[in-house]
Every structure is written in structure tokens, then in C-alpha cells.
Amino acid sequence: MEKVILDLIEQLEYLPGIGPKAAQRITYYLLNTSKGKVSALLQAIAFAKDNIQFCQNCGNYTVSKLCSICTNPIRNKSLICIIEQPKDIIGLEASGKYNGLYLVLGGQISPLDNIGPNDLRINLLLHRVQTDNISEIIIATNLNLEGELTANYIKDKLANSKSNNHFKITRIASGLPAGSDIEFADEITLGRALDYRTEI
Amino acid sequence: MEKVILDLIEQLEYLPGIGPKAAQRITYYLLNTSKGKVSALLQAIAFAKDNIQFCQNCGNYTVSKLCSICTNPIRNKSLICIIEQPKDIIGLEASGKYNGLYLVLGGQISPLDNIGPNDLRINLLLHRVQTDNISEIIIATNLNLEGELTANYIKDKLANSKSNNHFKITRIASGLPAGSDIEFADEITLGRALDYRTEI
Known part of the structure; x- marks a missing residue:
């Protein structure tokens, strides 16, 4: 195969969930597609990459100083939901159960990966608490x-933060996923599902 | 979600085999990845798109006038394998059973899609036969x-072509795929497998 094609396949294989076969398929699709369509894709990637920054209030992706959630007047600003990554917002929003603001840590404390508390947006959180x-x-x-x-x-x-506010600190529930079989659940999940059982 | 992110997800969904979830995953990967890695991907696509052309002898993708198969001195130039698309070459080459040249039609005759013989490289084939x-x-x-x-x-x-050469015209075999069960084969495939049975 031509080197230029092999190079493109290799680059596409870096994308998550794209194996050699899928990369080959996308490569031939791109070669076979109009220049206009391919330009639109390239421009969308370049534009997002050049313009996306982190919201100064929560760390979410945004093209402005503040993201669309932080600036939305109907969100409940007395609630903060702490998440690891901007993409975690999608599912929480889709649940329709949350109307507050977020705080995107930017990862998780992971000594093995050399990521400590100072690498996350914990100071921003403590600032907002004040x-x-x-x-x-x-x-x-x-x-x-x-x-x-x-x-x-x-x-x-x-x-330990010396805040003048009194606020609750909660953790999202752990238990069996919706639609799952007890038969296939691991023992830690089952243990938690029992620990945190609720009266019905 | 930010419009710029939605636009990127939409563009990625045009790629073959990429659904909404995969497009979202790739989008967040691209936003979260170094500018250098994303540039490498964009450049590979743009470079391939700008430089790839059709081989003048067979219609395969190439960066020169002639593709690497047509210019390969050890290929058997008395054999032509007629295929529809450049990507069909991959599997035939991988089989290790073919050492001749190709002729890429660029599609198939399809009255419903308004594609007739003149839209394919049949004249190039007739020229090569001469x-x-x-x-x-x-x-x-x-x-x-x-x-x-x-x-x-x-x-x-x-x-009907008035060629001075005498050549065989053959069709690749139709039959049961390797590793398949007779139980699950369709009746047309089974019929052909019987019609073209070979002595062993």
C-alpha cells in the first residue's frame, strides 16, 4: 500500500475505539469523499482544538471564559457536583436529575500516575466554597x-475548610446498574447494594 | 453542550462505523489530547487528500502517475484482475495468491444509481487489452x-474486442466462505457451492 495511506491509517488508529480495520475503512472513506466534506471535518477538529478552553468557574470545556452551564440563569447555583472529566457532564445532564453547577477536577488522585491533589482543581473548589x-x-x-x-x-x-456556609457533602449512590441481573453482579457491588438498601 | 463540540461530534458521525457514542468519545479524546498529536492526524488526512490521485494504468490510489503495483518489476504483467474499488486490493494482496496487475473500475454498473458502463474504467481496460x-x-x-x-x-x-491476443476470461469462485457452517449458508450460495464443486 502507498506510504501516505499507511500513515493515515496509523494516525487514525490512535483514536479511541478505532482498530486497524476501522482505520482502513475510514481512510478509504476519506479518500473517496468530496474535498468539501473532508475539509468540513478538518475544520471542525481544528476549530474546536483552537477555541476550546476551560471554564474559569468549573473547568468544563467552553469557548468563552465561562461555560454555558455556569452562565445559565436557571441553574441552581447552590449545588456543586464534583466530577473528574468534562465528558462526565453528558450522562449527568442526560439523566435529567441535576440542575446545579459542576466542578471538573481534571482527573483523579493517582499516586501510580504521579497525579496528586495539586494537579486537580481542588483549590478552585475551596475558593468557590468560600x-x-x-x-x-x-x-x-x-x-x-x-x-x-x-x-x-x-x-x-x-x-476542614473554614467556610461560613453550612453545606451537605454527599456521594453518588453505589449499587446495581439499572436493568442488570443480580446473577452477574460482582460481590463488591452486591455488598454495597445491600449496605445502602432503601425502604420502599 | 457547547456548539463547537456538537459540530465536531456531528462531523465525526459522517465517518463509516462511527455512531453518536463513538463520535462523542473521539471528540473528547481530541479535546483532551496534545495539539501536536491532533495536528499529526489533521496533516495526515490533508496530505493524503491533497496528494492521492488515480494510477493512470489501473485506477488504484497513488501519489505518482503510476501506483506501486503497476511499477513493481516482479509483478506478472500478463494478468489483470478487475475490481470495483481500490480497497478491494487489500484483501486480494493479503491472500498471497495473486501476483498480477489490477484494473480498478471505480464502481459497478447500477442503473438505479444512474451508473452506467461509461462511468467506469472500461475504456482503460479495453485499451490495455490492445x-x-x-x-x-x-x-x-x-x-x-x-x-x-x-x-x-x-x-x-x-x-467482442478485436484483440490480437488470446487471453482467458475468468471469474473469482463463488461458494461457502472459509470457516462457515453449511447450516447457516443461504440457498443461493449453497447452490453455487454445489454447481462449482471440485474433485478432491
Whole structure:
């Protein structure tokens, strides 16, 4: 195969979820498609990459200083939901159950990867706790080891922060996923589902 | 979500095999990746798109006038394998069973899509039949209705061409795919597998 084609396939294989076959398929699609369509794709990538920055209030992706959630007047500004990545917002928004603001940490505390608390937006969080009128902080870091470690670290930091506000600190629930079979659930999930059972 | 992100997701969804979820995943990967890596991808696409042209001898993708197969001195130049698309070459090369040249039609005769013989590289084929010293032409168009129609049309054209050479015209075999179960084969494939059975 021509080197220029092999180079393109290789570049496409770096994308998440794109294996050699998919990269080949996309390559031949791109070669076979009108220049206009390919330009539109290239411009969309370049434009997003050049213009996207982090919201100064929450760390979400935005093209302005503040993101569309932080500037939305109908959001409840007394709630902060702490998440690891901007993409975590999508599912939480899609649930339709949350109307507050976010705080995007930018990762999780991970000693193995050399990521400590100072690499995350914890100071921004502590600043908002001092200046905003907060009623509740929901910690929605991942349910894995590092996510739990990060949640515990933040809980302690918040508990020790000298804020004049009284706010609740909560953690998103752990339990069985909707639509799942008890048969296939792992024992830790089942243990938590029992621990946190609710009266019906 | 920010419009610039939605635009990028939409552009990525045009790629083959990329649904909304995959497009979202790639978008967040691109936003989260170094500018250098994203530039490399954009440049690979733009470079391929700007430099790839069709081989003047066979219609394959190339950066020169002639593709790497047509200019390869160890290929058997008396064989032509007729295919529909440049990507069909990949599998035939991977089989390790073919060492001749190709002729890429650029599609298949498809009255419903308004694609007739004049939209394909049939004149280039007839020209090569006159000028090259051909011993065999293998028709490897797809095994679907339009591919068979195209194969028949080309067979008739070749048979009527006033070439001084005597060459065989063959069609790739139809039958059961390797590793398949007879139980799950469709009746047309089974019928062909019986029609073209070989002595062992």
C-alpha cells in the first residue's frame, strides 16, 4: 500500500475505539469523499482544538471564559457536583436529575500516575466554597479505587475548610446498574447494594 | 453542550462505523489530547487528500502517475484482475495468491444509481487489452446483483474486442466462505457451492 495511506491509517488508529480495520475503512472513506466534506471535518477538529478552553468557574470545556452551564440563569447555583472529566457532564445532564453547577477536577488522585491533589482543581473548589452560597456538594468521582480515594480526600478537605456556609457533602449512590441481573453482579457491588438498601 | 463540540461530534458521525457514542468519545479524546498529536492526524488526512490521485494504468490510489503495483518489476504483467474499488486490493494482496496487475473500475454498473458502463474504467481496460500482452483477465467484481451484471457486461465487451491476443476470461469462485457452517449458508450460495464443486 502507498506510504501516505499507511500513515493515515496509523494516525487514525490512535483514536479511541478505532482498530486497524476501522482505520482502513475510514481512510478509504476519506479518500473517496468530496474535498468539501473532508475539509468540513478538518475544520471542525481544528476549530474546536483552537477555541476550546476551560471554564474559569468549573473547568468544563467552553469557548468563552465561562461555560454555558455556569452562565445559565436557571441553574441552581447552590449545588456543586464534583466530577473528574468534562465528558462526565453528558450522562449527568442526560439523566435529567441535576440542575446545579459542576466542578471538573481534571482527573483523579493517582499516586501510580504521579497525579496528586495539586494537579486537580481542588483549590478552585475551596475558593468557590468560600465565595459562593453553597447548600450541597455532590462528589461524583468514579467508583473505582482512585475515584474513591479522591472522593475521600475532597470530603476531608471540605470538612476542614473554614467556610461560613453550612453545606451537605454527599456521594453518588453505589449499587446495581439499572436493568442488570443480580446473577452477574460482582460481590463488591452486591455488598454495597445491600449496605445502602432503601425502604420502599 | 457547547456548539463547537456538537459540530465536531456531528462531523465525526459522517465517518463509516462511527455512531453518536463513538463520535462523542473521539471528540473528547481530541479535546483532551496534545495539539501536536491532533495536528499529526489533521496533516495526515490533508496530505493524503491533497496528494492521492488515480494510477493512470489501473485506477488504484497513488501519489505518482503510476501506483506501486503497476511499477513493481516482479509483478506478472500478463494478468489483470478487475475490481470495483481500490480497497478491494487489500484483501486480494493479503491472500498471497495473486501476483498480477489490477484494473480498478471505480464502481459497478447500477442503473438505479444512474451508473452506467461509461462511468467506469472500461475504456482503460479495453485499451490495455490492445496494448499489453495479456494472458488472463480475472473478473473480481462483487458477488451481488450489480457486481454480476458488471462482470457479464465486461465479459461480453472483452469477448467482442478485436484483440490480437488470446487471453482467458475468468471469474473469482463463488461458494461457502472459509470457516462457515453449511447450516447457516443461504440457498443461493449453497447452490453455487454445489454447481462449482471440485474433485478432491
